[in-house]
Amino acid sequence: xxxxxxxxxxxxxxxxxxxxxxxxxxxxxxxxxxxxxxxxxxxxxxxxxxxxxxxxxxxxxxxxxxxxxxxxxxxxxxxxxxxxxxxxxxxxxxxxxxxxxxxxxxxxxxxxxxxxxxxxxxxxxxxxxxxxxxxxxxxxxxxxxxxxxxxxxxxxxxxxxxxxxxxxxxxxxxxxxxxxxxxxxxxxxxxxxxxxxxxxxxxxxxxxxxxxxxxxxxxxxxxxxxxxxxxxxxxxxxxxxxxxxxxxxxxxxxxxxxxxxxxxxxxxxxxxxxxxxxxxxxxxxxxxxxxxxxxxxxxxxxxxxxxxxxxxxxxxxxxxxxxxxxxxxxxxxxxxxxxxxxxxxxxxxxxxxxxxxxxxxxxxxxxxxxxxxxxxxxxxxxxxxxxxxxxxxxxxxxxxxxxxxxxxxxxxxxxxxxxxxxxxxxxxxxxxxx
Amino acid sequence: xxxxxxxxxxxxxxxxxxxxxxxxxxxxxxxxxxxxxxxxxxxxxxxxxxxxxxxxxxxxxxxxxxxxxxxxxxxxxxxxxxxxxxxxxxxxxxxxxxxxxxxxxxxxxxxxxxxxxxxxxxxxxxxxxxxxxxxxxxxxxxxxxxxxxxxxxxxxxxx
Numbered sequence: 164x165x166x167x168x169x170x171x172x173x174x175x176x177x178x179x180x181x182x183x184x185x186x187x188x189x190x191x192x193x194x195x196x197x198x199x200x201x202x203x204x205x206x207x208x209x210x211x212x213x214x215x216x217x218x219x220x221x222x223x224x225x226x227x228x229x230x231x232x233x234x235x236x237x238x239x240x241x242x243x244x245x246x247x248x249x250x251x252x253x254x255x256x257x258x259x260x261x262x263x264x265x266x267x268x269x270x271x272x273x274x275x276x277x278x279x280x281x282x283x284x285x286x287x288x289x290x291x292x293x294x295x296x297x298x299x300x301x302x303x304x305x306x307x308x309x310x311x312x313x314x315x316x317x318x319x320x321x322x323x324x325x326x327x328x329x330x331x332x333x334x335x336x337x338x339x340x341x342x343x344x345x346x347x348x349x350x351x352x353x354x355x356x357x358x359x360x361x362x363x364x365x366x367x368x369x370x371x372x373x374x375x376x377x378x379x380x381x382x383x384x385x386x387x388x389x390x391x392x393x394x395x396x397x398x399x400x401x402x403x404x405x406x407x408x409x410x411x412x413x414x415x416x417x418x419x420x421x422x423x424x425x426x427x428x429x430x431x432x433x434x435x436x437x438x439x440x441x442x443x444x445x446x447x448x449x450x451x452x453x454x455x456x457x458x459x460x461x462x463x464x465x466x467x468x469x470x471x472x473x474x475x476x477x478x479x480x481x482x483x484x485x486x487x488x489x490x491x492x493x494x495x496x497x498x499x500x501x502x503x504x505x506x507x508x509x510x511x512x513x514x515x516x517x518x519x520x521x522x523x524x525x526x527x528x529x530x531x532x533x534x535x536x537x538x539x540x541x542x543x544x545x546x547x548x549x550x551x552x553x554x555x556x557x558x559x560x561x562x563x564x565x566x567x568x569x570x571x572x573x574x575x576x577x578x579x580x581x582x583x584x585x586x587x588x589x590x591x592x593x594x595x596x597x
Numbered sequence: 598x599x600x601x602x603x604x605x606x607x608x609x610x611x612x613x614x615x616x617x618x619x620x621x622x623x624x625x626x627x628x629x630x631x632x633x634x635x636x637x638x639x640x641x642x643x644x645x646x647x648x649x650x651x652x653x654x655x656x657x658x659x660x661x662x663x664x665x666x667x668x669x670x671x672x673x674x675x676x677x678x679x680x681x682x683x684x685x686x687x688x689x690x691x692x693x694x695x696x697x698x699x700x701x702x703x704x705x706x707x708x709x710x711x712x713x714x715x716x717x718x719x720x721x722x723x724x725x726x727x728x729x730x731x732x733x734x735x736x737x738x739x740x741x742x743x744x745x746x747x748x749x750x751x752x753x754x755x756x
Contacts, residue, residue, distance in 0.1 A: 183684040184670040186663035188654065189692045196695050207706075210699045210725050217650040218643035218721060223621065226614055226649070407628075410621040433611065440610035444653025445662055451650060499664040541668055 227409030232274035238420035257361020258369030271313025272391035300563030303553030328508035453505030495536020636713025651728030693732030700726025
């Protein structure tokens with residue numbers, strides 16, 4: 164079979180299976196088998212690739228970060244972080260909206276998951292905001308949009324996914340550090356927007372907390388707030404690889420939840436383990452089958468074909484990056500994040516690298532794009548969770564989210580065209596270490 | 598899927614995750630104390646990880662948690678939707694069958710041993726073969742029950 168025919172077979176098989184609602188991981192696996200059968204290559208390679216990819220030590224970081232996030236969020240962390248955020252920004256006009264954004268910033272630095280963020284912060288803050296006179300749609304929208312920070316701010320297990328999908332060639336340490344400035348920019352954009360909306364609609368100011376009370380709240384939030392540091396510092400300083408940083412975080416979260424907060428018992432841990440296994444199970448098989456699929460695409464020179472097609476439209480970096488952003492945003496609206504990361508990375512990375520785009524910066528662009536996709540209909544898991552928690556329809560939430568989409572797109576454009584926003588911190592740490 | 602199998606898989610994956618955490622903690626402590634890593638611990642970790650990955654994938658399949666795109670299928674007419682609903686379990690069963698067949702073939706071929714534990718290198722592929730069988734079984738059961746348990750909306754918090 165010729166290469167173009169093989170390519171048509173592999174992509175056709177994958178797309179048809181997807182449209183028929185076959186789970187993405189299995190569609191990738193079947194398309195890989197189709198390639199190996201049709202090309203006469205040994206199909207044993209599919210099994211070998213899946214097992215080898217799963218045995219990769221770096222992959223271990225994903226279930227451990229998920230486990231850490233589950234332990235922390237089950238241990239009543241969300242309420243404490245909301246209280247700390249309230250001390251920091253609650254006193255301004257529209258204070259509760261600001262608290263929502265800041266609490267997501269803190270929580271995202273622990274869970275690394277926007278869905279977990281919305282599911283944990285939403286039930287605490289949305290009813291409070293509505294009771295205080297905030298529009299329900301706005302309350303849900305700010306909760307959903309602010310959870311995007313969790314995807315970019317370290318420790319993001321999606322960043323690890325990206326590194327693995329790139330064949331381990333992109334440093335997780337650099338990706339984690341690169342997420343700080345864009346993540347904080349998203350937070351700043353959302354807070355600015357919230358301040359404008361709050362001032363126009365006359366949303367109330369929050370209460371001012373006395374300094375004694377503020378100290379007490381801050382002290383109780385310390386074990387939660389130091390978690391991101393416990394994860395990122397050993398990694399950034401090169402003391403431990405990603406999976407060891409992750410296990411340190413797990414041990415710390417057990418200490419914090421069991422001995423400091425005393426909020427989790429043995430039965431809770433069993434529940435937490437089951438939940439973390441479920442979430443990990445979805446991701447790990449996806450990484451395995453995507454590795455086999457990626458091998459098929461590499462044999463067929465798909466990245467080169469896509470690069471040629473894009474440069475035929477324009478050879479200008481700006482235009483190609485804009486086209487890619489539009490494409491990823493559109494795909495993010497109909498497909499889930501983890502699946503897109505593992506499918507798109509091996510295809511797009513070889514396209515953007517010759518244009519001078521740093522793989523670390525591209526990782527952040529991809530994550531931010533797909534993070535926005537999680538908040539958009541028709542397929543946005545964060546949007547669905549936010550709507551369920553806030554008890555409003557997807558249409559209502561989507562309408563309320565419109566200004567937030569604009570704010571996030573502005574940040575996306577900045578991150579796309581100003582590489583320093585992503586690369587400044589990793590470069591700084593690298594130069595400091597050398 | 599019989600509830601008992603679901604409960605067994607759920608418990609097995611939770612235990613495997615706990616074992617992975619214990620093994621990794623052990624490795625970390627060993628590295629801190631003696632500034633060296635142990636090949637045996639690395640090999641056990643890799644083995645546990647493949648078992649964990651494959652069994653948790655089977656469990657998620659049984660629970661209908663895997664990510665799927667339902668933008669098109671959900672817009673079909675009810676009659677068409679019922680016909681289309683047979684495709685995912687059938688495709689899953691075929692994939693599971695292939696994994697199992699080629700997994701066992703790989704196990705049969707490999708005769709070298711791992712340096713740290715001295716165990717057979719084929720052990721790493723056994724989970725794929727076993728889980729392939731489970732996946733095929735679950736797919737066939739779902740086909741029989743004519744249920745489509747996949748769904749991107751069912752709340753996997755992977756993002």
